[in-house]
Amino acid sequence: MTAVVQPDPIELTPRESAQDARRSQILDAARTCFARSGFRGASMQEICLEAKMSPGGLYRYFPSKEAIIEAIAQDERCGAAELVETMRGTGPLLDRMIGCAMGYFAYMRDPGACELMAEISAESLRNSEIGKRFAKIDDSVRDVMREVLTEAIEKGEMPEIADLDATIGVLQAAVDGIALRQIHDADLSLDRVEPLLRRLVAGLLGMKA
Template structure:
């Protein structure tokens, strides 16, 4: 499945009269299934949405759909894996920011924008809710979270070693707290509630400054 997941969101450029290859057709069908599943998960919830409902939404027989994804958990895994790959590219750029406060703010705001502008907040709120009662979904979510935590742990840890910040607690408490706040802001889709991005950025920066406590040397 990994090879399929790696390419399912890649755009396929097909000129008029050009036939798709077997691989391209498979990728195109996988994208259609995932798009339909997202609609069903948001509309009916993960538990309420059945594979039959997804089949009806995508216009595909159960036998055909099961050849791509054998279960709803497999569909969630594909959705999360694609999102993880997008996050990895985004955060790789964010972590090049030399000012750790600005880097964390950039990362949080990018995550909030992604959830809001791509209409993913309700979907991932449903997935996170299902993870609390479904071990397979929990494993998928934890895999993604651990990878992001490792990236930012190294980023913040180096800033501590350089003497640029002096947080009041260790990374074991600091990092999950920072991530929970940023993720919570994104899942609650505050921009949809009328809170402007500019104000969210001001608030998140103030929180990060208070938690990281930049030193004089870090501000030079």
């Protein structure tokens, strides 16, 4: 067998590292402002204050609020893709799906994460361009779920489902609903959610919990 030589990791220069750090600082500040004031209510000045940057410094990275929203959408797409890929693998299907959902719930417990999700959902209904940006995230998650469940059916891991797309929609609605519920119910811990979600998903997929 021929050995494969792995390329050396790419090292960021101090300038690149500083630029990445400043970009992340701006996006984190914007997320906080959007969660607090909404996409419409948050101004570039508010984001500057939250990021502790001058307007000139911020505009070097993002020329507009729309550019910041686009960057957040891209980051969310990358994060969603990384998380949803955990549904693939060789372990029991139910364990993989629950593991993915619990990872999402843990992420949504970060300060402002649920509030930002709620703002994204509301603004997506009012603003078609923002809706299109974040709809891509939802579509990518649905596509992976469809692939994973179709493969599981073909392998005999779960029974045939008459309406797979509707089932996926209900699963997504349940997971998103639980995530948002964390805003109002601080006692809804991950330990309490996990066994209940396992029973719910198993029931929808016709599997044993």
